[in-house]
Amino acid sequence: MKMAVFLHNHPIFRSEEFAEAKRSNKQSTHTLANGSNEQLLKYHVQQGHIVRVRNGVYWTVPPGTNADACAIDPVLVAAKLTDDAIIAYHAALEVHGLAYSAWNKFTYLTNHKKAKPLNFRGSLYQPVIQPIALRSEKLTSWGIETRDRLGIDIQVTSLERTMVDVLDRADLSGGWEEIWRSLETISYLKFDLLLEYILLLKNASTVAKLGFFLEQHKDQFGIADSELGKLHKHQPLKTQHMQRSAKEQILIKEWNLYVPKEVVERSWEEF
Numbered sequence: 590m591k592m593a594v595f596l597h598n599h600p601i602f603r604s605e606e607f608a609e610a611k612r613s614n615k616q617s618t619h620t621l622a623n624g625s626n627e628q629l630l631k632y633h634v635q636q637g638h639i640v641r642v643r644n645g646v647y648w649t650v651p652p653g654t655n656a657d658a659c660a661i662d663p664v665l666v667a668a669k670l671t672d673d674a675i676i677a678y679h680a681a682l683e684v685h686g687l688a689y690s691a692w693n694k695f696t697y698l699t700n701h702k703k704a705k706p707l708n709f710r711g712s713l714y715q716p717v718i719q720p721i722a723l724r725s726e727k728l729t730s731w732g733i734e735t736r737d738r739l740g741i742d743i744q745v746t747s748l749e750r751t752m753v754d755v756l757d758r759a760d761l762s763g764g765w766e767e768i769w770r771s772l773e774t775i776s777y778l779k780f781d782l783l784l785e786y787i788l789l790l791k792n793a794s795t796v797a798k799l800g801f802f803l804e805q806h807k808d809q810f811g812i813a814d815s816e817l818g819k820l821h822k823h824q825p826l827k828t829q830h831m832q833r834s835a836k837e838q839i840l841i842k843e844w845n846l847y848v849p850k851e852v853v854e855r856s857w858e859e860f
Contacts, residue, residue: 592629596638596649600739601665603672604630604645642666643707663712667695668743670714671704675733676745677717678754678761682771684736684745688763689770696761698746700729717761722791732786748775749782756798757790765832765849766857773806780816793825797844800824801831804843 595610608626630647633639637656640648646669650656664684668674675698682688696715704716719729732750735742746754752772755762762768783803787796800820803812821843828845830838835849851857 592633592638596633598740599649600662600741601642601646601648601669603669604647605672607647642709643670646670661710662739663693663695663714665738665741665743666709666712667697667714668738668741670697670707671699671701671716673699673701674716674744675699676743677751678758679763679767681746681751682755682762684738684743685748685751687751687771687774689767689774690763692763692767694761698729700724715761717758720790722789726789728789731789732782747782749779750786752778753783753787753790753795753799756802757792757795759832765852769802769852769855770857772802773809775810778810780810780812784816784819787820788823793823794829794846796820796823797825797829797841797846798831801841801844801846801848 595607599606604626607630611626611629630639630641634641634647638650640650640656640659640661642648646666648659648661648666650659664676664680667680668676676684676695677698678696679688679692680695680697683692693711694713694715696717698719699716700719701716702718706716707714718724723729723731732747733744734747736745752775755768755772759765759768763771783799787799800817803810803820804817806812807817825845828840828847830847831852832838832849835851837850838847839850839853840847841853
């Protein structure tokens, strides 16, 4: 396989993928087999054929395009930053076509504790360690889907897991207005999967957030009172705060949850 063919088939790639392709073609002439991996990659960066995203990750520059100006898909970048990266939180909303607004922060789940944030071309790529409840039960692959993006398979949290995750971590999901407006565009949910996942997290506060959201939208999603009752069994015994820093909060007694007034009243709709 010639380098041009490899690059055509790999809009983005990790150095391990390049090394594997090189090994499989080691008997070829004028192919990936000539020179060390580092030398070859450095040469093609210098020639403007690829862009180094970070050590071990490269973006392919389309023929006839300037390396400094070529468009780069940030979701694909996030999906390649570690060998186990899973697109999650607001970035997962984008992959599912649900994000209300564009965001320049792309979050991915990983089990690599040494993974570091990356600023690249105006976007922040944020690694987040998988929830401890899932790691302890070896269930980090729960609710993970494979999606095709520009011919590359990426891992992303499922619709139901994404809903729970963004309610669990608003700081990684654009804030409450963004979360509410995004989740309201969902057309269909599988309640049994929501329940299964949220119980795996073992977080009563998140149960209350999910319960409050579903109750507020139960007609839209066809949520029965009996299904809400299954969540009520796991709600917090003591009152929790959806956002402690909120200036005005309203206690939703049914869920033992203080909710920002703007969320209860959906005040953004006034504008």
